[in-house]
Amino acid sequence: MDCSSQYGVEAVQAPTTTDHLYDDVPEPALATEFVLFVEDDDDLRESCVELVTIVLERRCVGVGSYKELVALGNEVLACTAAILDINLGPSQPSGIDAYKWLRHTGYRGRIVFLTGHASTHPLVVDARRIGDAEIFSKPIDPENIRSLVEGVHQ
Amino acid sequence: MTTSLDLAARHAWRGALAAAILNATGMSADFLLARTIPSMPVYPYATSVGVGIALTLFLLIRRQRPTVRLGSAVFMVNNIVILAALWVTSGYWATTGMAWTPFQANKLGALAVAMLAPELSVGLASIAGFAAVALGKSYFLDPDIQRGFPVGEPWLILIYALFAGVLLVYRLRGLAIERDMLRVQAEAAASERLARTFLRLSDYANTPIQTIAFATKLLRAKNRDDLTPILDRLERAVERLKELSDALTHYQKAHHWRPGEESLDTTMVTGHSGAGSATESTTSTSTGAWRISSVKPS
Numbered sequence: 001m002d003c004s005s006q007y008g009v010e011a012v013q014a015p016t017t018t019d020h021l022y023d024d025v026p027e028p029a030l031a032t033e034f035v036l037f038v039e040d041d042d043d044l045r046e047s048c049v050e051l052v053t054i055v056l057e058r059r060c061v062g063v064g065s066y067k068e069l070v071a072l073g074n075e076v077l078a079c080t081a082a083i084l085d086i087n088l089g090p091s092q093p094s095g096i097d098a099y100k101w102l103r104h105t106g107y108r109g110r111i112v113f114l115t116g117h118a119s120t121h122p123l124v125v126d127a128r129r130i131g132d133a134e135i136f137s138k139p140i141d142p143e144n145i146r147s148l149v150e151g152v153h154q
Numbered sequence: 155m156t157t158s159l160d161l162a163a164r165h166a167w168r169g170a171l172a173a174a175i176l177n178a179t180g181m182s183a184d185f186l187l188a189r190t191i192p193s194m195p196v197y198p199y200a201t202s203v204g205v206g207i208a209l210t211l212f213l214l215i216r217r218q219r220p221t222v223r224l225g226s227a228v229f230m231v232n233n234i235v236i237l238a239a240l241w242v243t244s245g246y247w248a249t250t251g252m253a254w255t256p257f258q259a260n261k262l263g264a265l266a267v268a269m270l271a272p273e274l275s276v277g278l279a280s281i282a283g284f285a286a287v288a289l290g291k292s293y294f295l296d297p298d299i300q301r302g303f304p305v306g307e308p309w310l311i312l313i314y315a316l317f318a319g320v321l322l323v324y325r326l327r328g329l330a331i332e333r334d335m336l337r338v339q340a341e342a343a344a345s346e347r348l349a350r351t352f353l354r355l356s357d358y359a360n361t362p363i364q365t366i367a368f369a370t371k372l373l374r375a376k377n378r379d380d381l382t383p384i385l386d387r388l389e390r391a392v393e394r395l396k397e398l399s400d401a402l403t404h405y406q407k408a409h410h411w412r413p414g415e416e417s418l419d420t421t422m423v424t425g426h427s428g429a430g431s432a433t434e435s436t437t438s439t440s441t442g443a444w445r446i447s448s449v450k451p452s
Contacts, residue, residue, distance in 0.1 A: 041361050047368035055375045116360030118353050118406040138360035139396055142371035 034059035035149050036082040038069055038098050039114070040089040048083070051142060056149055066093035069101065076107050081149050086115040086123045086135075096126055099133060112148050114138060161333050166225025166272030171213045173232050173270045178206030181239060184259065194246045198239035205235040225272040233280040236263060237287045244291050248299050256307045257288035261314040268321035277322040285315040349405035356402035363395045 035052050037060055039045040045062040052060035061079075063069045065088055069076070076082075082102060084095035099111055113127045116138040127135055136144065185199035209228050216224060240259050247254055264284040271277025292300060292308035370388045373381055 041365070044361055044365040044368070047365050047372065050372055051368045054372060114364075116357050116364070118356065118403050120406045120411060121353075121357070122411050139364035139367050139392065139399070142368055145368075 032059060033078055033080045034061050036060075036069075036076060036079040037062045038064075038066075038082070038088065038095060039085040040064050040087075040092070041085070048145070051145060052149060055142075056146055058149055065089070066098050066101070069098050074105065076102060076105055079107060079109055081110045081112065082107070083112045083114055083145075083148065084133075086113050086117065086127055094123055096123065096130070099127075099130060110134075110148070112136060114140070160220070160222075161336065162222050162329075163220040163225070165329055166222040166229075167213060167217065167220035169270040169272045170225040170228040170232070171210060173229050173266065174206045174209035174213065176206075176266060176270075177232050177236055178203050178210065180259075180262075181206065181236070184243070188243065188247070191246055191250055195242065198242040202235050202239040206232065222272055226276045229270070229272055230276055230280070233263070233267070233283060237283050241287055241291055244288075245295070248291075248295050256292065256303055257311055260284045260288040260311055264311070264314045264318040265321070268318040268325065271322055271326070274322065274326055277326070278319060281315050281318045281322065285311045346410070352402040352405040356399045359395065359399055359402075363392060363399065366395075367392045 035058055037045060037048050037052070039048065039062065042064065045064060049060045049062040052058050058080075061072075063072070084098050086095040088094055088098070095113055095115075099113075102111060111133040113124075113133055113135045114137075115121070115124055115127070115135065117124050119125075119128075119137070124135065127133065134148075136148075181199050181202040185196070185203075188194045188199075209232055213220075213225075213228060240263075244257060244259070248256070261284075264281045267277050267280040267284065271280060288308055288311040292303075366388065370385055370392065374385050
């Protein structure tokens, strides 16, 4: 389903090979403020991007991996809120690594972790130690996405 | 030698096997020592050794199906044969006219029972048997022979029997405690495995539930009246799945994560291996902490 063309959503699709990691960054999307959603599950990522775009009427950029996130470079500074899945797949950097990169890049906005793991899972425990990031467990009520996204504008 | 998972049955089988082997070897040695005694009959030794060998073979044949009852029965039969042989041979030993320490075999037998008996009742009966045979045989010996006994004999066998009884109780109680501890540990391990499985199921299910919840919200945003009943049902289904996920997550307190433990194995969900791009790995993160990379659906 090509949701991007239907709804004008500039979502970054997961590349099939690492060679194309840097080709899929949609420049137009980054020209204005946007919500960043880092999630390795394609279906959930696309659903969330569409939800934010259509229901909340905000730009949303979805990336499927840490590498795709890093490929955004300084463009992430235009992000108003970052929602990070803690577990970004086997043998891949985690959402915590994504958090560190965002902060290292200079992003000072809101960061929220979204996880399907139990609160005792080591990655969740690590995320909790970060302090300035909220953690929400999947599944969250879709209305919570609104409060997360709109919270940065308060 | 036995691979039974029933620890009590294994103990019984091993004890009975050791007793049968000791019977065969001990009686053979006793026969060699007694060969210089005139008129010492061979049949008690031959019978006892033969029964010991037969019971050993029987136990080896039944090694894959040991039971406590089997071990106890073999142990009892073995001791009855030994006692019968000792009843006969001790009379000959007593009449040799040479220096003889009465009923050494009975004393040794009582102590061996304490170390090998499969059950308390069988053990106590066997110890009582060794003591009773010694005292009974002593009673029927010629008074002149009795007067030649060392000081305290034949009553010393009672002290041996007392010690053997205490050792038997102590040993069997220790085995029972050990079995209880192993059972508790096994139950705890099983509980933790169950908790880990529930947590993995919960982890695995949460992302698809979230996708359905978002998709339902998106469809509702389209304001299609004809979809409303369907979306209501979907939302109710999501709520129920969330309740299930929450219920599974309650087991997290019973589980302690260790390095190397993964999220749900793909094979548990798909029923076959190699599905999607799921793999398992444990990697170090840039934070220096260990990191579990969960297996996720592709």
